[in-house]
Amino acid sequence: MFYEFGSIGAIEWQHQINTMNKLIILAVAAGLTVTSCKKGLEEKFSEAQQANSSTLVSANKMSDIKVPAGFKWETSRDVQVKIASTDARFGNTLHNITVYSADPNQGGIKLAEGAVSTSTPFEATISTANTLKEYYIVKVAPDQSKVMEKIAISGNNAQTTMSVATAPVKLGKTSGGPDCSTGCTQTITSNNTNLNVNNGDVICVTGSNITIGFNANGGTIRICGSNVTVTNANLNNSSTLIVTSTGSASFNNLNQNGTSTTFTNYGTVSMSSSFSPGGTVTNNGTITTTGDYNLNSQSQEVNNGTINVGQSMNINGNTSMTNNGSIVTNQDCKVNGTGLLINNCNLWSKREFHNNGTTRNYSLIKVDAESKINGGSELGLYSGAMFLTYDMTINGTVKGYGSTSLVKVTHDTRINGGGSVINALQYCDVNGIETNHGTIGSGAALGCGLYIPVTACNSVGNGTAPITDTDGDGVADSGDAYPTDPNKAYNNAYGTATVAFEDLYPYKGDYDLNDVVVNYNYNVVTNAANKVVRVEATYVLRATGGSYENGFAVQFPINRSQVSGLTGATLEAGQSKAVVVLFNNMRSEMATWNTISGQPTSANVTYTVAFNVTGLPTLVSFGLGSYNPFIWNNTAGFGRGYEVHLPGKLPTDLANTSLFGTGDDASNLGTGDTYVSSNGRYPWAINTPANFSYPKEKADINTAYTKFASWVTSGGAQYADWYTNGTGYRNAANIY
Incomplete structure (x- = not known):
């Protein structure tokens, strides 16, 4: 038979020849296999129609799959991103915007980068994996101050307006921890001031505007209701108290006894007296006391939210406070004995600050009255941190680590014989140092010009940003990938x-x-x-x-x-x-x-x-x-x-x-x-936003990727990550 090349007949002939060539090669290489008949197309479609997120559709060849009308075979979609800014600092110098797939501090991948100003937003079309439901946006000012925000992808759009980094970093809705919908052994909806909680108990308080009291020798109490009054509360042994993001509670007295007890707050807590925890405290919400806040008996605390102390905060021996949020004390803040204060964000003492232990400051400590660095203690400042106080008396050590940090005194400084200011520090007394019988040196120097940017944790800052724009394109050299080329500024490598x-x-x-x-x-x-x-x-x-x-x-x-x-x-x-x-x-x-x-x-x-x-x-x-x-x-x-x-x-x-x-x-x-x-x-090509492990010769993709058929029949709603190496996602025998 004669075939005219280029005609449809020639296509069909060549199609048959190519298929035969593949089969011959496979027969020589590995032998031919014959698969048995499988369920019919209509039965497969019926299975797919009844499928939910936990139902897997099985198919051994592409023709077994019923493809929904309009399905585009896309593992990614184009998202229109628009980021505006109200930050008018630094004149005409532009701010940088970077779009990440996740929190960049947790391994998020950069997807796009560019410039933003108050008059011109950053806009881009970004091909985004269908598995991705949100972006993390980081705005970097010319002085390198940053603000980060998590924004949802709505359909094929994502937009927000970013401002000066003077408020806490916005990360969208954060987890409220466990709730009261599962795992409860008892649910409290009305007044009950005589709750006994033991090992294995999970007491869930769901009622609002009620009064409770408990004595816990083990087990867990979860407070999910609002405006809950707690008249007496005792945490003993290994008991746990959780206030969820929907919960708010007022405690007359919370006794946290023993180092094995745990108190975690995601909501709003107020205490009408002092709080002296003896175990572990993690605050992701707001805690307010009318009295002192005392860390005793090996207590360990992490603050990721806000703590308002009515009187003084006392961090005593063998205890530690790590502040990743905001702490405000209406009276003094004292670090005593072997106590440890690690400040990663904002601590404000409205009266005095006494350091008898160890303080490590990575951001801002602000003191309205006198700060006393007593003998044998160390105040450490790390890489651009700031310590701002009215008066300063130094008998111990003030020491800088990493890049230069700033100690700023607005009234009087007294450095006594055993006192020292050393290493990577600039010491600024705006009136000049009144008394110095100690040491300023070993890298420390006097001055007030060090630039400390305003950030989400430091609302004060210091000095003027040293902005350099060598090529004059409006992008500061610090954020310009091509600082000497006015025609280039950003790399969008993905x-x-x-x-x-x-x-x-x-x-x-x-x-x-x-x-x-x-x-x-x-x-x-x-x-x-x-x-x-x-x-x-x-x-x-x-x-x-x-x-x-x-x-x-x-x-x-x-x-x-x-x-x-x-x-x-x-x-x-x-x-x-x-x-x-x-x-x-x-x-x-x-x-x-x-x-x-x-x-x-x-x-x-x-x-x-x-x-x-x-x-x-x-x-x-x-x-x-x-x-x-x-x-x-x-x-x-x-x-x-x-x-x-x-x-x-x-x-x-x-x-x-x-x-x-x-x-x-x-x-x-x-x-x-x-x-x-x-x-x-069915398609002739597929694109995946990953390094795709392709099937072996003659192995239908359905037999290599076990979630592929479910992805298709669901119209992409299920198993959008079918191409990944999740548990049970691959049949390694059919992947090259």
Whole structure:
């Protein structure tokens, strides 16, 4: 029979030959396997319709899956991000905005970066994994002061307005700890002043405007109701008291006896007397006392919220207070004996501060009256910390660690014979030091000009920010990735992703999705106006699981004429858009397929590509994402027009659109529903925002990733992270 190459008949013939070639190679390599018949399509669909978040849909081949109408096969979506600012400090110098996937202090990945001012917001289109529901935004002022905010992604949008960092860092709604809906052995909804709590008991107080009292020799008390009055409260042995985020309680007297007791507050607590905990206290909410706050008997406390002390705070021997939030004492703050105070945020004593133990200050301690650093004690200041006081008497040691910190005295200083101010400190007495019989040296110096920025924890600050902008682009050198180039300012480098193809288009393949596998990552360089000026990319060819001579290229959302200085690739002629070609024949790039276990492998092939962009497109229009990667079948009898794109992507000018609607293809340019099959809406390519571990040769992706079918049948609502290595997510036997 005669086949005219280029005709549909030739396609069908070549499709059969290519499939036979794969089968022959597999037979030689590993032998052929035959799978038994599985449940029918309709039965699979019925299972999917009844599925919930804990129900797994099983499928052994792609054609077993019922694809919901309109499903786009996307593991990521484009999110429009808009960040405004009301911070008018520093004149025309711009502030930096960085968008993270999670808290950057906990390993969050940078997704985008740019400039913001009071007149111009930062805006960008960011391709975001469907698993991600929120961003962390960090605004950095020219003086390097920072404010961080967590914002929700609503649909395909995320926006906020950020201000000066004078309030506590906003992290959105934080966990309120356990609630009273589960695990309760007894629920209290009305007055009960005689509760006995023992080991194994979980007493949940859900009533509001009630009065209770308890004696706990073990077990747990949870207060979830509001305006709860506690007339007597005793925590003994290993008992635990928790006030949740919905709870508020007033204690006449809270006796926390013994080092094994635990008190954790997420809500609002007031005490009509002094509080003298003997165990562990963690405050994530607000605690207010009318009397003293005394840490006794090896008590250990961490404050992540607010503590208001009606009288004095006394941190006594063998106890420690770590302050990550705000502490205000209406009278004195005293660190006694072997007591330890670690201040990471804001501590304000409205009268005196006495240090007889050890104080480590990483942020701001403010004292309205006299501060006394007594003999044998140390006040340590760490890397840009500030100690502000009215009077200062030093008989012990004031010592700086790391970068220079500031001690500022607004009235009188007295340094006695045993007193010393040493190391990385600037000591500022605004009236000049009145008495000095001790030591100022070993790196410490007198002066008042040290710049301490205003932050979420330090509302005072000191001095004027030393801002340098060498290239005059409005971005301070400290935040400019290109401080000597006025045309560049920011690197938008984001993590590795993978695009994987089937190459039998317009016919369906075997859905092992390993015919062409390419990793990629981009760095989009922008200027001070958040306009794109350059693209730097790295592509890694990992697999070529087929005999076709496929090419690979990427189309970018700019005109061809806007690209200059391209290196590492070819700018394709005959295109209106910029199409960057990495290779025309994968079989010339990689000798082996890298898809068959036990067979020789080829090293990955890396392509480093860069080009300049003219016309200054915005980060909204250009975006940060996958762009439009595609392959084409360059084998004799096919040609450049046989493009294969991700579902929903448009063909380039050189694609043969007469192939649409032929074979198994159901592309519709009018609706933008492209590169999906007519029987089942199956794709020819999938993109994942990760280093994708692709299936072995002839192993349908469903047999390699156990949650894939559930993801598809749920329309993406379930197992959006199907491509990860979660427990039970992979069948390693079918992954190369």
